[in-house]
Amino acid sequence: MGPHAERAARQLAMAWAHVRLGVALTFFLAGGGVVYAVLTDGAPHRPTLVASFVSALVIGAIVRKLRLDPVLATRWREPFFIAWSSSYLVLIAVMSVLDGGVSSPLASLFFVPIVFAALAYERASVAVVCGFGLALYGLVAVLTGLDEVGRAIYPAFVLAATTVMCLRFADTQASQRDELEASEERYRRIIETANEGVCTVDAGGNVSFVNGPLAAMLGHAPGDLLGRPAERFLAGALPEAGEGAVDVELRHRDGRTLWAIASTARLRDAGGDEALLIMVTDITDRKRVELEREVIARLGERAAELELPELFDDAARVVAARLGLERVGVLELAPDGREYLLSAGAGWPAGAVGQQRLAAGETASAAVSAAIGTAQHPFGLLVGHGAADRSFAEEDLAFVTSVAQLLTTAVERAEAQARLRHQALHDPLTDLPNRRCFLERLHALLAEPRPDHLAVLLLDLDDFKLVNDSLGHEIGDELLRALSARLGQVVRGGDLVARLGGDEFVVLCPGLSGPDSAEVLAARLASAWERPFAIAGRELFAGASIGIALAGPRRQASAEQLLREADAAMYRAKERGYGWATYHDDLQSQALESLRTENELRLALERGELRLAYQPIVDLESGRPTGVEALLRWAHPERGLLAPADFLAAAERTGLIVPIGRWCLHEACRQVAGWDRELELTVNVSARQFAAGTLAADVRAALAASGLAPERLGLELTEHTLIEDPGEAQRVLSELRAAGVRVLLDDFGTGYSSLGYLRRFNIDAVKIDRTFVAGVHEDVEQRAIVEAIVKMAEALGLDVVAEGVELEAQLSELRRMGGTRAQGFLFSRPLTVPDIDRLLAGWDRAAQA
Structure with missing residues (x-):
């Protein structure tokens, strides 16, 4: 039922109500008139009056029985009402004239049609009826004599005032009616154009109103639903009691399930009967997305637990069930990019998974497909096969894409984990x-x-x-x-x-x-x-x-x-x-011995087990000592006095060489400074001690603590120590020279023996390695090497010390070559304090003798 039909039906019902009210008034007033005519003594024309009133009763009864719908439902409704009221006014005027004119009590009945018209008719009809009533009232006054006119002025004035009031009332009623109809039209349009479906259900459970969106939502025309039982279309939306909102499942005309929220409220219809207002919001898309998200979320939760092949199988089964496909598979792109391998799937023939290969062009036959991976790193495809004429809604394709995206994330996560594990291993x-x-x-x-x-x-x-x-x-x-x-x-x-x-x-x-x-x-x-x-x-x-x-x-x-x-x-x-x-086992015992040495060496410093031995450096011309070289010894409590060859390797491996070297430097400076002889002191510095970065500071601290003159101290370094980091070596040597100490190049001849290094590092002296000195008296080649070193040092202004001199013949050759200083067992073995003191004292006595 459209809005205009509803309005016409409502107006027809209202018109019939006015007819019934008019007939009731007719019966009441006509009956009262009959009683009045019969009981009033001396009433003129009594039979005529009674006949008139009885006629009115008959006319009212006839009107009540007439089929007036064709009149009341058309534009003839108002003319009918005007004619009806006018006939009453004429009847009242006639009866008033018969009963004595305007002074008759019957003249007061003029107010009834006028007031009734104001209550029931349109404004124009009210104006016609009121005007006609005033005219008839005046006519009655004129017809009953001039004497009656004077007496009719005041009642006429009251009737005129009443008429004005009725007109104003009719205006107000018309305005309110127009506003109400406009409001109803406005709300009707809102309801009709709203996204939500709206309907009303009468007390009998039938649909009394339905808007277009609700009808379309259910796949019907509005007329198909009006007057039909609401339970057939809105099962679940009708509350058992009270009001509120519930989630419901509705059935579309084509059998599809719709999800909706139904909000209900109770109200009364125009007839005063209880009705139910239902507002229906379609949430099918949202619900489908939520359900799909739940499915994908569950799949995502399993993604963290499953290996990729198992996850692919689960995803294939989910897509097959959701879209009703015969076969769903995960195709992995081959490294050459020309074909795909079926790595997982649902509905495929036995043996196909892991074996079947498809060329890139063959995947176009799939009913649905979505890429797994990214454009930069493609992994493969998620494909589904079904009936050839099957079409899919956008939400179906979106679901497949969402599953493919989840698989993409899983693949990326698996690849990232593989990369991390590869990096970790x-x-x-x-x-x-x-x-x-x-x-x-x-x-x-x-x-x-x-x-x-x-x-x-x-x-x-x-x-x-x-x-x-x-x-x-x-x-x-x-x-x-x-x-x-x-x-x-x-x-x-x-x-x-x-x-x-x-x-x-x-x-x-x-x-x-x-x-x-x-x-x-x-x-x-x-x-x-x-x-x-x-x-x-x-x-x-x-x-x-x-x-x-x-x-x-x-x-x-x-x-x-x-x-x-x-x-x-x-x-x-x-x-x-x-x-x-x-x-073999001997290596095990050697390894255990090395470990034991390392552990004991860690305690040697704390226990004061380290000692220094000194070997004189002798001037070859005078035969007198000019200096001493400090050599480390370990007074082991069980193994006796150990030479450096027994423990220095362990010191180097453990890094203990740095604190041990620092102790040697301080102790040698302290002891030599306490002697009453102006001898030079040389101390060996290991490569690790040199690289520690604290050598210059250690030297300055040792000199300051001992009071030894800087020019008396010399540091012996190997070529290997200097060339490990030439730039850093040059920096450290500059600091040592600034402190005033000398630098000697130890074991010269066994390494590169580069003149460039001698010039670059500004060395003060070279020490010829004992391997060359050992054969200098009998080996021509070694004699030539030693002589070349001596001549080179002389040319460069460097001091030369020959190590390992043990024979007089070796000493004679060195003197012949022009060597200036030497050390070795020929002069003395390394001696600890106080033995070195006695040796030096004996040399002093021999010189004085």
């Missing part, structure tokens, strides 16, 4: 497995029963630091990468090559028949550096030492133990100059 420079990866693999192999041998081959590059220092770290890195590639080429298929750090590599070799097989593998590894490495336009030769540790079928050894054994064997190979060495 691999060396960033060479991409070889790192120490952690190597130990994990070794632990796993050792935990399994094995019928054969397992070998750990540890290799360390020789002089790799020299490559870094001389050619730069970039070249050193390239050398490590090139060596890594070659190692991967020479090992067996099941072997693991790993980089432990720096220039150390390790190879894990399972499944060996015995120790001989391990040495064969070591030889294969050594072949990796037989040829030079072409790096940055130059050829570099490299060498390495290999240590082998074995775990046989019955041997219980930990991964860490095997690594320590391989390390001990590698150092033995490096010490002896062999290509490789296999670990």
Whole structure:
């Protein structure tokens, strides 16, 4: 029912109400008139009056029985009302004339049609009826005589005032009615154009009003729903009691399920009967998104628990169930980008997953598809196959895309985790497995029963630091990468090559028949550096030492133990100059001895077990000592007085050489400063002590604490110490020279013996290594080398000290060459205090004699 039809029906009902009210008034007034005519004595024309009133009763009864809908529902309604009221006014006028004119009580009935018209008629009809009534009233007054006119003035005035009031009342009623109709039209338009569906249900449970959106929501025309039981269309939306909002499932005309929120309120209709107002909001899209999100969320929760193939299978099943597809699959793009491999799916033939391949063009036959991955890193496709004529709604395609995006996230997360694990288990420079990866693999192999041998081959590059220092770290890195590639080429298929750090590599070799097989593998590894490495336009030769540790079928050894054994064997190979060495029990005892030495050496400083011995440096011309070299000794409580060869290696490995060297410097300065002889003092400085960065400060502190004159102190450094970091070496030497101490180049001739280094570092003296001095009296070549060093030092203005002089013949040759100073067992062994004091005192007495 449209708004105009509703308004017409309401107006028809109102018109019939007015008719019924008019008939009731007619019966009441006509009945009263009959009583009046009968009971009033002397009433003129009594029979006529009674007949008139009875006629009115008959007319009212006839009007009540007439079928007036065709009149009341059309534009003839108001003319009918005017005619009806006018007929009453004429009847009242006639009866008033018959009953004596305006002075008759019946004249007061003129007010009834006028007031009734004001209450029931339109304004124009009210004006017509009121005007006609006033005219008739005046006519009655005229017809009844002039005497009656005077008496009619006041009632006429009252009737006129009443008429004016009725007109004003009719105006007000019309304005209110117009406003009400406008308001109803406005709200009706709002309801009709709202997104929400609105309907009213009468007390009988039938739909009494429905707007277009609700009808469209249910797939019907509004007329299909009016007057029909609401339960058929709005099942679940009708509250059992009270008011409120509920989530409901509605059924579309085509069978689809709709989700909606139904809000209900109770009201009364125009007839006063109780009705129900229902407002329906369609939330189907939102509900579908929520449900899909729940499905995807559950799938996402499982994504963290499942491996990718299992997640792909779950996703395929979810999409197949949601869209009703026959087959859904995850296609993984092959590395060449030309075909896809079916890696997971639902509904595919047995054996297809993991085997079936599709060319890139074949995927176009899928009913739905969505990309997995990104444009920069494509992974594959999520595809679904169904009936050829099947079409999909946008929300279906959006669901497939959402699942594909979830799989993309899972793939990216899996790839990121794989990258992180790879980074955690691999060396960033060479991409070889790192120490952690190597130990994990070794632990796993050792935990399994094995019928054969397992070998750990540890290799360390020789002089790799020299490559870094001389050619730069970039070249050193390239050398490590090139060596890594070659190692991967020479090992067996099941072997693991790993980089432990720096220039150390390790190879894990399972499944060996015995120790001989391990040495064969070591030889294969050594072949990796037989040829030079072409790096940055130059050829570099490299060498390495290999240590082998074995775990046989019955041997219980930990991964860490095997690594320590391989390390001990590698150092033995490096010490002896062999290509490789296999670990044996003697190395274990040596390793334990080294560990014991390291532990005891840590306590030696605290316990005061270190000592200094002094060896004189003698002037070859006078034969008198000009200085002493301080040499370290360890007064071990169990092993006696130990020479540096027994513990310096341990001091270097542990870093104890730095505090020990500092103690030597302070103690030597203190002791020599206390002598009454102006002898020079030389102290050895290790490479690690030099690199610690505190040498200059330690020297200044030792000189200040002892009072030794700076020019009496000399520091002995090796060439290797200076060339490790030439720039830093030059800086430290400048600080030492500023402090006033001398610098001596120890073991000269065994290293590079570069004149450039002598000029660059501004050395004060060189000490000829004992290996050259040992043969100077009988070996022509060594004699030539020593003589060349002496002449070179003389030319450069450098002092020369020959070490290791033990024979008179050696001393004679040195004097002949022009050597100035020497030291060695020929003059004295290194002596501790107080033995050195007695030696020097004897020299003094001999000189005085």
